[in-house]
Amino acid sequence: MNSKENLVFLGMMGSGKSSIGSLVSKKLNLEFIDVDIHIEKKLDLKISEIFEKKGEKYFRQIEEVETLGVLKNKQTVISLGGGAFLNNKIKKEVLENHISFWLNWDVKTLINRIKDSKKRPIAHKSSKKEIEELIQKRSIIYSKAMYKIDCENLTKNEIVKKITKIYEAN
Secondary structure, eight states, X not given: OOTTOOEEEEOSTTSSHHHHHHHHHHHHTOEEEEHHHHHHHXXXXXXXXXXXXXXXXXXXXXXXXXXHHHTTSSSEEEEOOTTGGGSHHHHHHHHHHSEEEEEEOOHHXXXXXXXXXXXXXXXXXXXXXXXXXXXXXXXXXXXXXXXXXXXXXOOHHHHHHHHHHHHHHO
C-alpha cells in the first residue's frame, strides 16, 4: 500500500462498513476510523439527533469537513457514512488518493437491515419503495469505487479475507 493511501469503505447504510472495516483494520494492524462515530463524538450528538435538531443540510456540511479531515490520515481503514461518497469533493479525494471498497448487497438484504432502524434517519422516514430507489440511485455512484465486493452469501470472515487479499496485492 502506498504510504499515503487509506482503505476506504463505502456503501449503503447497513452494508457492514463499520464492522468489516474494524475487522480489516485488526487483521492488517492499522488504525480504524468510522466517520459517523467520529462526527458523533465531535458534536456529542448521535447522527439521528443531528438530523433531527439541525437538519440534513447541516449534517452534510459537517460530514464533508470531517471526512476530508479524516482522509488526511495515512494508512488508516476508514468507514464513510452511507451518503458521504455522494459528495463530489469526498468522492474525488477517495478515488484519486485511496483504495476504495464498495460493500455491495442485494436490495432485499439492505432493506431488511435498515427499514426499522431509528438510528438511520433517512431510512427511518422512508417507505420500502423509497429505500429501494435510494439504493439503486446510490449504487450508480458507489460503483465508481476501485473495488466492488459482492457480499451476499459470504460470511464476515470471507469478506475480510477477500479485501485483505486485494489489499496485499496492491
